[in-house]
Amino acid sequence: MKALAEAAVDAALGAGASYADARAVSLRRQYVITKNGQVDDLSDSESEGIGVRVLVDGAWGFAGAGRLDESGARDAALRAVDFARAAPGRHRTNLAPVEAHTGEYRTPLQRDPFDVPLTEKVDLCLRAEDGMRHEGVKVTVAMIRAQREHKVLVSSEGTNVEQEIYECGGGIDAYASSEDVSQIRSYPSQHSGVSGQGGWEYVEQLGLDREAPRVGEEAAALLRAPVAPSGRTTIVLSPDQAVMQVHESVGHPTELDRVYGTEAAYAGTSFLSPGDLGSLRYGSEHMNITADSTTPLGLGTFGFDDEGVAAAREAIVERGVLRGFLSSRETAAQLGAGRGGSMRADGWARMPLVRMTNLHLEPGEGSFEDLLADIDDGLYLDTNKSWSIDDKRLNFQFGTQVAWEIKNGKLGRMLRDATYTGVTPVFWGKLDAVAGPEEWMLFGLTNCGKGQPGQEAHVSHGAAHARFRDVEVGVSA
Amino acid sequence: MSRSLELAEAALRATSGDEAEVVVHAERSGVARFAASIVHQPTLIENSVVRVRVARDGKVGWAATNRVDGESLTNVAQRAAEAADSARPDPDFPGFAPPAQYPDVVGYDEETAELDAADQARLAGAAIEAAGDIGLYGIYTTGVTEVAVTSSTGLAAEQQTTDAVCLCLAADTEASGWAERTSWRAADVDPAVPAREAAETAARTRGGVEIEPGMYRAVLEPVAVGDLVRWFSYDSMGAQGYLEERSYFCGRIGEQAFDPKVSIADDALDAANLPRPFDFEGTPKQRFPMIEDGVIKGVVWDRATAARAEDGHVSTGHATPDAWRFFGPLPSAYSMAGGDAESSAELAELVGDGIYVTRLHYLGIVDPRGGVLTGMTRDGTFRIREGKIAEPLVNLRFTVAMSDVLGEVPGLTRDRLLVNLNDLYEERFAHAALVPAIATAKFHISGAGSGPGL
Numbered sequence: 001m002k003a004l005a006e007a008a009v010d011a012a013l014g015a016g017a018s019y020a021d022a023r024a025v026s027l028r029r030q031y032v033i034t035k036n037g038q039v040d041d042l043s044d045s046e047s048e049g050i051g052v053r054v055l056v057d058g059a060w061g062f063a064g065a066g067r068l069d070e071s072g073a074r075d076a077a078l079r080a081v082d083f084a085r086a087a088p089g090r091h092r093t094n095l096a097p098v099e100a101h102t103g104e105y106r107t108p109l110q111r112d113p114f115d116v117p118l119t120e121k122v123d124l125c126l127r128a129e130d131g132m133r134h135e136g137v138k139v140t141v142a143m144i145r146a147q148r149e150h151k152v153l154v155s156s157e158g159t160n161v162e163q164e165i166y167e168c169g170g171g172i173d174a175y176a177s178s179e180d181v182s183q184i185r186s187y188p189s190q191h192s193g194v195s196g197q198g199g200w201e202y203v204e205q206l207g208l209d210r211e212a213p214r215v216g217e218e219a220a221a222l223l224r225a226p227v228a229p230s231g232r233t234t235i236v237l238s239p240d241q242a243v244m245q246v247h248e249s250v251g252h253p254t255e256l257d258r259v260y261g262t263e264a265a266y267a268g269t270s271f272l273s274p275g276d277l278g279s280l281r282y283g284s285e286h287m288n289i290t291a292d293s294t295t296p297l298g299l300g301t302f303g304f305d306d307e308g309v310a311a312a313r314e315a316i317v318e319r320g321v322l323r324g325f326l327s328s329r330e331t332a333a334q335l336g337a338g339r340g341g342s343m344r345a346d347g348w349a350r351m352p353l354v355r356m357t358n359l360h361l362e363p364g365e366g367s368f369e370d371l372l373a374d375i376d377d378g379l380y381l382d383t384n385k386s387w388s389i390d391d392k393r394l395n396f397q398f399g400t401q402v403a404w405e406i407k408n409g410k411l412g413r414m415l416r417d418a419t420y421t422g423v424t425p426v427f428w429g430k431l432d433a434v435a436g437p438e439e440w441m442l443f444g445l446t447n448c449g450k451g452q453p454g455q456e457a458h459v460s461h462g463a464a465h466a467r468f469r470d471v472e473v474g475v476s477a
Numbered sequence: 478m479s480r481s482l483e484l485a486e487a488a489l490r491a492t493s494g495d496e497a498e499v500v501v502h503a504e505r506s507g508v509a510r511f512a513a514s515i516v517h518q519p520t521l522i523e524n525s526v527v528r529v530r531v532a533r534d535g536k537v538g539w540a541a542t543n544r545v546d547g548e549s550l551t552n553v554a555q556r557a558a559e560a561a562d563s564a565r566p567d568p569d570f571p572g573f574a575p576p577a578q579y580p581d582v583v584g585y586d587e588e589t590a591e592l593d594a595a596d597q598a599r600l601a602g603a604a605i606e607a608a609g610d611i612g613l614y615g616i617y618t619t620g621v622t623e624v625a626v627t628s629s630t631g632l633a634a635e636q637q638t639t640d641a642v643c644l645c646l647a648a649d650t651e652a653s654g655w656a657e658r659t660s661w662r663a664a665d666v667d668p669a670v671p672a673r674e675a676a677e678t679a680a681r682t683r684g685g686v687e688i689e690p691g692m693y694r695a696v697l698e699p700v701a702v703g704d705l706v707r708w709f710s711y712d713s714m715g716a717q718g719y720l721e722e723r724s725y726f727c728g729r730i731g732e733q734a735f736d737p738k739v740s741i742a743d744d745a746l747d748a749a750n751l752p753r754p755f756d757f758e759g760t761p762k763q764r765f766p767m768i769e770d771g772v773i774k775g776v777v778w779d780r781a782t783a784a785r786a787e788d789g790h791v792s793t794g795h796a797t798p799d800a801w802r803f804f805g806p807l808p809s810a811y812s813m814a815g816g817d818a819e820s821s822a823e824l825a826e827l828v829g830d831g832i833y834v835t836r837l838h839y840l841g842i843v844d845p846r847g848g849v850l851t852g853m854t855r856d857g858t859f860r861i862r863e864g865k866i867a868e869p870l871v872n873l874r875f876t877v878a879m880s881d882v883l884g885e886v887p888g889l890t891r892d893r894l895l896v897n898l899n900d901l902y903e904e905r906f907a908h909a910a911l912v913p914a915i916a917t918a919k920f921h922i923s924g925a926g927s928g929p930g931l
Contacts, residue, residue: 045541066524088602089515118563388841395926453901
């Protein structure tokens with residue numbers, strides 16, 4: 001793969017590119033999904049190819065070829081140069097300097113998930129499904145996934161790095177329904193569960209079969225639960241929902257390509273501007289957000305991003321003030337600050353974009369019970385069910401699978417169909433407590449969409465329980 | 478025989494006597510993505526994916542590869558067989574689709590297929606130039622896709638399609654407008670047209686103001702209608718959501734649930750849509766009505782859901798590409814009947830007092846069974862006063878029950894627009910909604926967001 005990537009870069013430079021990089025990628029994915037006691041999907045897919053990115057007279061070009069051979073590499077390089085040469089507009093692209101790394105990175109793991117027999121995975125899914133069976137539960141689903149990505153990045157500036165990254169994950173869902181109500185309860189997170197970077201041991205520690213009875217019972221109980229109230233109240237978000245809040249209202253708006261408008265037509269822009277760095281009050285003093293591409297088990301953990309920038313841990317928000325953006329070499333150069341380090345591509349056929357890596361809400365102190373103790377009347381909201389946020393990442397509305405009322409510092413009745421809404425910096429300004437490190441949990445999502453053509457990024461977020469005062473809840477049609 | 482069908486036949490031979498199905502999905506495409514009137518993310522893709530499904534004693538396994546040499550095809554067939562061996566017998570497995578007669582459809586255009594990177598860049602440039610002084614953001618893309626399906630039943634089907642899409646956001650820091658065009662013939666997509674429309678809309682959005690939340694009468698342009706129908710369909714118009722009791726249609730088939738002027742079908746045979754002769758199991762396409770004259774008629778099916786229903790349902794030809802398998806069968810060539818109105822301006826007269834919505838953003842399903850969706854408006858939201866499109870508004874959050882939105886529809890435009898629904902994830906699968914602009918008596922605004930513009 002290295003030789004092919006080097007040949008592609010040479011071909012691009014020979015054709016007139018002033019800069020070129022080539023990523024040779026070999027990807028394998030496996031899914032086991034069972035539904036209602038039957039195997040619904042048992043699939044094993046592989047994809048390999050090379051993506052070549054070039055700069056010609058300041059214009060980008062990118063081409064991907066779905067084969068790892070010399071002609072594919074050269075062909076992709078020449079097509080990328082042709083496309084860049086044809087691109088209309090006045091181009092001026094500068095890249096922040098990068099140290100030319102030549103290292104390797106491999107996911108630390110104990111057991112290769114592809115060595116685990118498929119039958120063992122099917123058995124685990126079916127056991128978990130059995131545990132969810134409960135009166136009122138009409139559909140049970142269990143899923144396990146594994147992924148291995150082997151990639152080599154070579155650039156005309158001397159970067160030559162090789163990485164082998166393993167992911168594993170799983171989750172369970174119970175769908176309950178009555179005559180006119182339909183509810184879902186999931187573990188460890190919404191829909192497709194969670195994933196982490198690691199071996200089979202990651203799936204084992206999830207305890208899908210252990211948690212299944214609770215998930216089934218809660219799904220059935222939701223059918224009888226009252227609808228969550230409307231009004232303004234104090235809410236506590238579970239770590240699972242808090243990471244969704246971080247993802248949508250901090251992660252995306254701090255992507256510097258959105259700030260500069262290059263995602264405007266599709267994913268949208270950002271309410272932030274470059275001049276906000278170091279001064280904008282994003283939230284309360286309890287709000288500390290870190291981007292960390294070194295987090296153990298994180299889906300956004302790597303040795304080097306897809307521009308060859310080494311992994312690092314960096315502050316995004318400190319004590320409520322914006323301290324950093326997620327950036328590429330190009331956007332860092334535009335800003336005149338930062339070094340890139342967040343460029344990631346979805347496979348060989350896509351151009352790298354500014355993406356989240358691992359973005360965390362740092363813990364505060366105290367326990368979940370401590371957070372509740374201070375609330376006379378409020379809602380505890382767990383596990384995302386629906387999400388929507390505007391193109392500048394300001395106005396959001398989330399729904400959760402389940403809520404519990406909080407009365408006099410204690411959890412009360414279960415409630416269904418809970419929603420809450422707000423405006424990003426106003427909402428984060430109402431954060432008045434985050435629980436301590438002992439409650440901090442990491443969640444890995446595999447469905448973060450962006451770009452045209454579309455790309456799905458795999459990212460992780462950590463958070464503990466978080467309390468927000470005076471929030472609008474209960475939006476209905 | 479296309480190269481994709483040859484590949485599919487070769488992969489089927491590699492399954493060595495198993496009950497098997499092979500789907501080949503190949504693409505050659507170019508996307509010239511532009512921002513601030515500069516092409517900044519140009520992407521050229523060439524790829525063929527071979528998916529093999531093997532059934533052994535009712536146990537089913539899948540494997541896929543984009544390596545297409547003989548050894549790799551043997552390997553993918555073996556992996557599919559291993560996956561099948563690891564599964565459990567599925568009593569509802571319906572077997573693979575039998576050979577069939579396919580409808581003659583258009584949908585492939587040689588001139589579109591021949592467009593190369595230089596053409597895509599040039600046509601993106603034409604859009605940029607037509608927008609004038611305001612910045613243009615979006616894509617111009619064309620592609621050729623081939624889908625071939627073979628199976629041990631003797632089925633051998635192939636289709637070649639083309640598509641051309643131009644999506645245009647004209648915007649600066651205080652204004653934004655949207656327009657788009659899609660067709661299977663690039664000649665039908667003049668990039669200058671949506672670029673000019675987007676710029677004209679943007680010019681009217683400066684100084685957007687807030688309005689109070691509440692129920693409003695509204696005009697929804699086709700782009701907004703297409704998005705609403707698509708999101709409503711995810712849980713409600715496919716057999717999986719129906720069988721799993723998440724669909725708004727549960728218990729309502731045959732019911733007059735919507736305004737009699739509302740008819741929504743899936744029609745991949747219509748030359749005005751993006752035509753296809755068969756689905757991803759090789760079942761022939763057909764025109765299938767989901768809602769007719771406001772009455773709920775049914776949901777779309779693939780072979781697996783039809784077998785699971787155990788009540789005589791058969792596939793309606795709506796098996797989806799692999800990337801959508803999680804959702805089960807879904808429509809992909811939405812077709813909503815038009816009405817009598819000559820224009821959106823005429824719909825505004827029917828609305829009288831209300832709001833005008835060009836485009837929606839980031840929809841979410843709040844309550845699938847209740848058909849409740851949320852999202853934001855963007856790139857052209859206006860007040861309607863005294864039957865005229867009036868001052869611009871900020872982006873608005875809506876939380877709507879589709880039974881409200883489609884429950885009372887004072888009018889629809891006669892003309893319909895083919896609205897792109899393809900976000901270009903995974904393998905290219907061009908799909909769209911042929912829809913009119915509509916007037917609705919109920920569109921619930923639940924909050925306000927940022928102003929128009931970047």
